[in-house]
Amino acid sequence: MLAYLIRRILSGFLIIVLVSIAVYALFWYGPKSPALELCRRDTNNRCSPEKLAQYEERLGYNNPIYVEYAKWAKGIFTGREIMIGARPYDCDAPCLGLSYRDRTQVTEQLKDRFPVTLSLAVGAAALYLLIGVAVGVWSARRRGTWVDRSLVASTLVFSSVPYYLVALLSMLLLTISTNVFPRVAYHPFFDNPFKWFTGLLLVWLVLGIYGSTSYTRFARGSMIEALSEDYVRTAKAKGLPPRVVTMRHALRAALVPVVTIFGIDFAFLLGGTVFTEKIFSLEGIGKWGVEATYIKDLPVVQATSLVLAVAVVMANIVVDIAYSWLDPRVRLQ
Amino acid sequence: MTDTSPGSSTAAAGRPVEADEPFLVVENLTVRFPTADGLVQAVTDLSYSVELGKTVGIVGESGSGKSVSSMAVLGLHDAKSSRITGSIRVGGVEVVDLSESRMRKLRGNQVAMIFQDALAALHPFYKVGAQLAEAYLVHHPEASKRDARRRAIEMLDRVGIPHPDQRVDDFPHQFSGGMRQRAMIAMGLINDPSLLIADEPTTALDVTVQAQILDLLNDLQREFNSAVVIITHDLGVIAEMADHVLVMYGGRAVEYGAVKDILTHPEMPYTWGLLSSVPDVSSDTDARLIPIPGNPPSLLLPPPGCPFHPRCAHVEKVPADLCTTQLPDLEAARSGEGHLKRCHLADPETIYLSEVLPEIAPELIEEATS
Numbered sequence: 001m002l003a004y005l006i007r008r009i010l011s012g013f014l015i016i017v018l019v020s021i022a023v024y025a026l027f028w029y030g031p032k033s034p035a036l037e038l039c040r041r042d043t044n045n046r047c048s049p050e051k052l053a054q055y056e057e058r059l060g061y062n063n064p065i066y067v068e069y070a071k072w073a074k075g076i077f078t079g080r081e082i083m084i085g086a087r088p089y090d091c092d093a094p095c096l097g098l099s100y101r102d103r104t105q106v107t108e109q110l111k112d113r114f115p116v117t118l119s120l121a122v123g124a125a126a127l128y129l130l131i132g133v134a135v136g137v138w139s140a141r142r143r144g145t146w147v148d149r150s151l152v153a154s155t156l157v158f159s160s161v162p163y164y165l166v167a168l169l170s171m172l173l174l175t176i177s178t179n180v181f182p183r184v185a186y187h188p189f190f191d192n193p194f195k196w197f198t199g200l201l202l203v204w205l206v207l208g209i210y211g212s213t214s215y216t217r218f219a220r221g222s223m224i225e226a227l228s229e230d231y232v233r234t235a236k237a238k239g240l241p242p243r244v245v246t247m248r249h250a251l252r253a254a255l256v257p258v259v260t261i262f263g264i265d266f267a268f269l270l271g272g273t274v275f276t277e278k279i280f281s282l283e284g285i286g287k288w289g290v291e292a293t294y295i296k297d298l299p300v301v302q303a304t305s306l307v308l309a310v311a312v313v314m315a316n317i318v319v320d321i322a323y324s325w326l327d328p329r330v331r332l333q
Numbered sequence: 334m335t336d337t338s339p340g341s342s343t344a345a346a347g348r349p350v351e352a353d354e355p356f357l358v359v360e361n362l363t364v365r366f367p368t369a370d371g372l373v374q375a376v377t378d379l380s381y382s383v384e385l386g387k388t389v390g391i392v393g394e395s396g397s398g399k400s401v402s403s404m405a406v407l408g409l410h411d412a413k414s415s416r417i418t419g420s421i422r423v424g425g426v427e428v429v430d431l432s433e434s435r436m437r438k439l440r441g442n443q444v445a446m447i448f449q450d451a452l453a454a455l456h457p458f459y460k461v462g463a464q465l466a467e468a469y470l471v472h473h474p475e476a477s478k479r480d481a482r483r484r485a486i487e488m489l490d491r492v493g494i495p496h497p498d499q500r501v502d503d504f505p506h507q508f509s510g511g512m513r514q515r516a517m518i519a520m521g522l523i524n525d526p527s528l529l530i531a532d533e534p535t536t537a538l539d540v541t542v543q544a545q546i547l548d549l550l551n552d553l554q555r556e557f558n559s560a561v562v563i564i565t566h567d568l569g570v571i572a573e574m575a576d577h578v579l580v581m582y583g584g585r586a587v588e589y590g591a592v593k594d595i596l597t598h599p600e601m602p603y604t605w606g607l608l609s610s611v612p613d614v615s616s617d618t619d620a621r622l623i624p625i626p627g628n629p630p631s632l633l634l635p636p637p638g639c640p641f642h643p644r645c646a647h648v649e650k651v652p653a654d655l656c657t658t659q660l661p662d663l664e665a666a667r668s669g670e671g672h673l674k675r676c677h678l679a680d681p682e683t684i685y686l687s688e689v690l691p692e693i694a695p696e697l698i699e700e701a702t703s
Contacts, residue, residue, distance in 0.1 A: 229453070230448060231453065231457070233409065233448070233454070234454045234455065234456070234520075236409060236440070237407055237409060237440055237441060237445070237446045237448075238440065238441035238467065238468040238471060238520070239437045239438065239440035239441035239442055239471050240437075240441075240467070240471050241437065241471075242433075249456055252456075253457075253458065326458065327457070327458055328457075328504045329457055329504065329506050
């Protein structure tokens with residue numbers, strides 16, 4: 001088990017390195033130089049060729065890619081000094097570079113922004129897993145009845161409405177034109193857990209309920225399959241009460257595929273919930289990453305890609321561990 | 334629901350009513366499943382009984398209603414999707430329409446079921462011992478977890494699992510096929526049931542393991558003196574295990590009797606067909622293995638008259654199209670006490686000896702006629 005974990009973490013580390021190289025290369029060999037973007041912004045769109053050359057030189061675009069990549073990678077462990085424009089900027093370890101836009105340290109921004117996205121993701125994911133599984137199980141046990149049919153139908157209808165519409169409307173109707181929910185805002189959990197909770201409540205509900213529709217259908221299908229298994233019939237034949245048959249025998253088996261999907265979904269949530277952050281004006285990493293991509297802010301894009309890569313890799317490891325815990329036939333070695 | 338069978342009264346009256354009736358009494362049991370395509374007539378007007386210490390074997394092909402009727406004894410059919418009429422009495426308690434909570438007290442306790450394919454019937458995620466202990470605890474709420482575990486080990490030992498104190502912590506997939514079936518039997522017997530229903534308990538096993546499991550079941554029955562219903566399509570299993578045999582076809586009983594009578598003097602062409610299709614490794618190589626032509630009858634639209642007539646080779650021996658128009662009664666056969674058959678043939682014994690037996694087991698003719 002330990003050896004397996006170490007191997008998985010090492011291979012996960014390799015994946016993260018490869019992702020960072022890929023993102024770097026994309027910028028390096030991309031059609032438009034990031035230096036041009038920066039130069040234009042600094043000079044109010046009067047970027048002369050000489051000025052551009054200066055910027056390219058300073059940002060290191062004249063050096064071979066591996067030299068620059070090595071510098072960037074070394075900065076993560078030791079910190080470094082970065083020249084932008086005329087003066088040097090400090091970048092402390094773990095240094096992910098400076099944002100081209102405002103010369104702030106990417107790591108500092110990440111520290112501010114990641115908790116926003118993390119809070120969003122944890123609340124929403126917990127909600128959609130709970131709602132999805134609970135409603136799915138409930139629906140599966142009443143398979144074929146009007147309750148089941150109308151639940152399935154409503155999840156389909158609801159998930160056919162575009163997410164941004166749902167999010168926008170709920171914000172307008174529930175926080176701006178009425179005061180049903182408190183204004184959406186992010187307060188750090190450790191400053192004031194209550195404000196943290198109330199500030200994000202609506203966002204969690206919107207994202208959680210919307211996300212739960214696909215989980216409802218998925219959990220329902222998985223549960224119907226489990227309920228028809230021979231071992232569920234055995235459990236009934238033992239004289240176990242229906243609650244035990246459903247929860248301990250059927251649900252346990254039905255959860256395995258749900259957990260797999262959930263792990264990957266959660267990882268993507270951690271990579272940033274762009275619509276949600278944008279609509280509710282939350283400074284999370286999703287919005288940050290998209291905006292940085294527009295202005296070719298390489299260090300920021302690199303950092304957000306890394307967050308997603310780490311999240312996906314970790315989610316996969318956690319899912320595998322959860323698997324072996326749920327299903328003893330899957331032995332980790 | 335209207336009862337279309339004229340055989341019902343005969344079947345019920347065929348057995349004398351005793352003061353202390355057998356442990357399991359099934360009377361005029363009818364199971365229907367309403368579906369979008371129509372009413373599935375899974376079991377029609379079935380009656381049989383099993384005494385403590387005795388074994389009844391139910392034989393028939395897939396869809397003959399043998400499993401459906403036994404699941405009804407445990408009340409395992411969903412009340413919403415099935416209609417059950419008639420009477421099933423377990424230890425004097427009527428279980429048709431019994432409340433779910435009272436039914437639960439019987440299940441796994443007084444009546445236990447052993448399913449075929451133990452790999453699928455045991456939960457893959459729980460340890461064998463935990464599954465046994467769960468079965469014990471649900472009917473012994475006063476027992477501690479440690480007691481239940483001890484009981485599980487004891488039962489695993491009893492059914493011949495080596496090192497039961499270690500294997501109790503294994504998962505089902507770590508057991509061999511035979512061991513899984515033994516564990517399944519241990520789970521069925523953990524609450525000392527008075528009635529054990531074994532649904533094709535040896536189907537998924539190879540022949541040597543099959544013989545061991547049947548021996549085990551025989552031993553355990555002697556030890557616990559329980560009533561046993563064994564469901565199978567294998568007449569070899571019947572010969573080994575049963576005291577009485579119930580042959581089912583198209584949801585109905587078509588022949589019933591002591592195992593010796595049914596195997597040596599069968600009077601219903603379907604039973605002949607079953608006997609003709611049993612391979613016998615020790616017999617004459619000239620003996621032919623004759624399959625029953627055709628397919629099992631539709632349970633949505635059962636054929637009129639005798640349900641077996643479309644596949645029966647002896648229809649023309651019955652006058653006046655009786656086979657195609659009128660359902661034969663389940664009535665007393667010629668050989669043996671309590672031997673019942675559902676067939677219009679006037680002299681089935683002669684036909685069996687002159688036409689059927691020479692084809693399948695010529696060496697037995699002398700024995701049968703003597």
